[in-house]
Amino acid sequence: MPEYIKPPITTAIVRDYLKTIEGQEISLDQLRNVFNLERGTKSYAKIDPIISQLVEERQVRRLSRGWLKVVKQVQPVQVYGIEREDRPPFELIFPRDFDTMMEMDFAKDIIIREGDLISIGGIKSIGKSTLCMNYAGENVDKHPILMGNEYTIFTEEKYDIAPRFKGRFDTMSIKNGGWIDWVDKDGNDKFTLLPVWADYAEHIVGNRINIIDWVNLPGEYYMISPVMEGIKKSLGRGVGIIALQKNENSVSGRGGAMTRDFADLEILIDKFGHNEVLLTLGKVKEATKSVAGKTYVYSISEGVKIHNFREVKKCPDCRGTGYKASKPCEMCYTLKFVDA
Numbered sequence: 001m002p003e004y005i006k007p008p009i010t011t012a013i014v015r016d017y018l019k020t021i022e023g024q025e026i027s028l029d030q031l032r033n034v035f036n037l038e039r040g041t042k043s044y045a046k047i048d049p050i051i052s053q054l055v056e057e058r059q060v061r062r063l064s065r066g067w068l069k070v071v072k073q074v075q076p077v078q079v080y081g082i083e084r085e086d087r088p089p090f091e092l093i094f095p096r097d098f099d100t101m102m103e104m105d106f107a108k109d110i111i112i113r114e115g116d117l118i119s120i121g122g123i124k125s126i127g128k129s130t131l132c133m134n135y136a137g138e139n140v141d142k143h144p145i146l147m148g149n150e151y152t153i154f155t156e157e158k159y160d161i162a163p164r165f166k167g168r169f170d171t172m173s174i175k176n177g178g179w180i181d182w183v184d185k186d187g188n189d190k191f192t193l194l195p196v197w198a199d200y201a202e203h204i205v206g207n208r209i210n211i212i213d214w215v216n217l218p219g220e221y222y223m224i225s226p227v228m229e230g231i232k233k234s235l236g237r238g239v240g241i242i243a244l245q246k247n248e249n250s251v252s253g254r255g256g257a258m259t260r261d262f263a264d265l266e267i268l269i270d271k272f273g274h275n276e277v278l279l280t281l282g283k284v285k286e287a288t289k290s291v292a293g294k295t296y297v298y299s300i301s302e303g304v305k306i307h308n309f310r311e312v313k314k315c316p317d318c319r320g321t322g323y324k325a326s327k328p329c330e331m332c333y334t335l336k337f338v339d340a
Helices: 011-019 028-034 041-058 105-109 130-139 163-174 221-234 256-260
Strands: 025-027 060-062 067-068 115-123 145-147 153-156 158-162 209-212 240-245 266-274 275-282 296-300 305-314 337-339
Touching: 011 041, 025 028, 028 041, 028 067, 041 060, 115 130, 115 221, 115 256, 130 163, 130 209, 130 240, 130 266, 158 163, 221 240, 221 256
Parallel strands: 115 240, 115 266, 145 209, 209 240
Antiparallel strands: 025 067, 060 067, 153 158, 266 275, 275 296, 296 305, 305 337
């Protein structure tokens, strides 16, 4: 019986294998092991010129110390010459003032598109969850996804909703005098609650509203940009709303300017006076008129109800400093803002 002779390695064979690991990294040694190339054989030596050819073809990219990055191949997107549905803006309902049931008045001016990401940056215990739960409630008929560090606890070998947030859901429920109907006609949740505390992008449900309250990156705030990028890429035709921690008086969430990289709408919330919230519109990617930088004030009751929502402006008397001639401003009482 004749001895089996292994065919020599070829560019086509290597190229076909690399197609199966596009986007990954691999070393030359690992590649030789894949094909069982023995040192001293022609095929062992031939792998180097094959890789050089594939580098020229932009199939792979050389990294350091014998490592390669297999380039993920992409196809061009044709813009004209094909039938394509003209997609309207995403119909996202913004939180309402509980007393008037009117949406936050800037909502009519902001355009949200499929795939957009909204960031809510706020200092600790200032109302990030209030906004997130209101977004979920107002859009409950679109079956939103809720996840993050706030809503679930692990008990008795399973996950359950955190008692504090069960209470807030109940407060908003139409059955308890609230305004949101959380369940369908069969008594099942209209929303999906996921016990996700990390790796958020892996759990995003495409084409839905995904609300993450909140994104935790302790000591690694520089990672917020790739985290937001991963979330945004996974949204499909849905919309993402994420809450971020913010330092007091900071003009961005933790992570600095990088929190704006992939945000299409940036909402910042701070303490105002003793018991109110100051909301500032940061980055606004698309709007019918200029709204970036506008400021609003409101109060919160029972953790979820928004009251007396109104626009404010910098105090014209002290020019937003809170003091005039080294004395507390008599117009704004050091709050720096007055009703617009």
